[in-house]
Amino acid sequence: MATKKVSRIAVLTSGGDAPGMNAAIRAVVRTAIFNKIEVYGIVRGYSGMIEDDIYKMDSKSVANIIQRGGTILKSARSDEFKTPAGRKKAFNNLKKKEIDGLVVIGGDGSFTGALKLSEEHGIPVIGLPGTIDKDCYGTDSTIGFDTAVNTAVENIDKIRDTADAHDRLFIVEVMGRDAGYIALNAGIATGAETILLPETKTDIESVIIGLKRKERRKKLVNLIVVAEGDELGGASEVAKVVKERLPKIDTRVTILGHIQRGGSPSCCDRLIASRMGYHAVVALNEGKRNVMIGIQNGNIVHVPLEDAISKKNQGIDQELLKISHILSI
Ligand SMILES: Nc1ncnc2c1ncn2[C@@H]1O[C@H](COP(=O)(O)OP(=O)(O)OP(=O)(O)O)[C@@H](O)[C@H]1O
Ligand SMILES: O=P(O)(O)OC[C@H]1O[C@](O)(CO)[C@@H](O)[C@@H]1O
Numbered sequence: 001m002a003t004k005k006v007s008r009i010a011v012l013t014s015g016g017d018a019p020g021m022n023a024a025i026r027a028v029v030r031t032a033i034f035n036k037i038e039v040y041g042i043v044r045g046y047s048g049m050i051e052d053d054i055y056k057m058d059s060k061s062v063a064n065i066i067q068r069g070g071t072i073l074k075s076a077r078s079d080e081f082k083t084p085a086g087r088k089k090a091f092n093n094l095k096k097k098e099i100d101g102l103v104v105i106g107g108d109g110s111f112t113g114a115l116k117l118s119e120e121h122g123i124p125v126i127g128l129p130g131t132i133d134k135d136c137y138g139t140d141s142t143i144g145f146d147t148a149v150n151t152a153v154e155n156i157d158k159i160r161d162t163a164d165a166h167d168r169l170f171i172v173e174v175m176g177r178d179a180g181y182i183a184l185n186a187g188i189a190t191g192a193e194t195i196l197l198p199e200t201k202t203d204i205e206s207v208i209i210g211l212k213r214k215e216r217r218k219k220l221v222n223l224i225v226v227a228e229g230d231e232l233g234g235a236s237e238v239a240k241v242v243k244e245r246l247p248k249i250d251t252r253v254t255i256l257g258h259i260q261r262g263g264s265p266s267c268c269d270r271l272i273a274s275r276m277g278y279h280a281v282v283a284l285n286e287g288k289r290n291v292m293i294g295i296q297n298g299n300i301v302h303v304p305l306e307d308a309i310s311k312k313n314q315g316i317d318q319e320l321l322k323i324s325h326i327l328s329i
């Protein structure tokens with residue numbers, strides 16, 4: 001075996017939790033143990049790093065978790081870590097335990113923090129994209145996206161039943177602070193008439209015109225799927241305009257909210273989490289640093305964290321957008 005580049009690593013989950021994070025933690029821990037690398041778990045992301053809430057993990061610590069949602073390491077958002085003093089405090093706790101490599105499972109914000117920690121204190125970091133939002137450049141999917149979108153679809157299907165029974169318009173809000181991937185995918189998969197995304201300019205006039213046209217055609221079921229980060233301000237704001245302009249349409253709002261973050265991960269999420277977790281440790285062991293493990297066209301790739309953060313995301317698939325318009329006429 002080639003010389004090991006790390007001998008003691010730590011893993012944490014940060015930002016919003018995502019289904020499949022546990023499968024990723026399991027893969028990191030077991031791959032490390034297989035390679036005779038000691039592995040520590042940091043509780044509550046960067047907050048736990050600052051507070052020295054760090055414990056040694058073994059193969060048993062990750063038994064029976066691959067199927068569980070949430071994260072056994074817990075997750076948090078830490079404002080203190082955004083300051084150089086907070087990161088110094090955090091790094092000193094790693095140094096005390098002689099931890100020489102770090103795996104961060106989270107989204108773009110977590111990667112920004114990881115990169116700063118590495119640049120200021122020299123520790124190599126590897127990022128695993130763990131976010132339901134899929135807002136990371138350089139990877140075709142992120143851990144948790146597939147499960148979240150399937151949860152959204154399952155629930156919007158239920159809403160369609162009651163929309164049909166009452167001839168109502170439902171405006172359904174899905175998660176996505178800055179990204180519309182859940183909205184676009186779930187919207188197409190549930191046959192939504194209108195899909196509103198943060199990435200595209202929302203033309204409320206054409207939404208109203210479309211609804212009027214459908215009213216004339218006596219189209220009975222109408223679904224609007226809107227991402228929470230849409231510039232109009234989410235489902236309640238859209239409903240306000242629709243109710244003002246088209247008072248005869250019986251309109252209801254449903255906000256799916258955090259149910260999209262929970263639940264048992266899909267097979268797809270368990271698989272990508274296991275592959276990414278394995279490759280995170282392999283990368284550290286080969287001396288790679290400050291990259292995100294991504295998947296492109298089915299293959300594992302190493303994306304500089306710098307790019308993963310600054311390029312934000314891969315942009316909305318224009319063809320998917322076109323398909324959504326055509327199929328909803
Ligand atoms: N600019 C930054 N500098 C240092 N640390 C940061 C920075 N941005 C974010 N972080 C750290 O990463 C944590 C998580 O970031 P954030 O809340 O943006 O979630 P995320 O990782 O993008 O995941 P998600 O968006 O899926 O919830 C923050 O609470 C903070 O501790
Ligand atoms: O759980 P919190 O802190 O309210 O965060 C909600 C945000 O987290 C996400 O679920 C994941 O980034 C976003 O879609 C959502 O805006």
Ligand SMILES: [Mg+2]
Pocket residue numbers: 015107108109131135
């Ligand atoms: Mg984010």
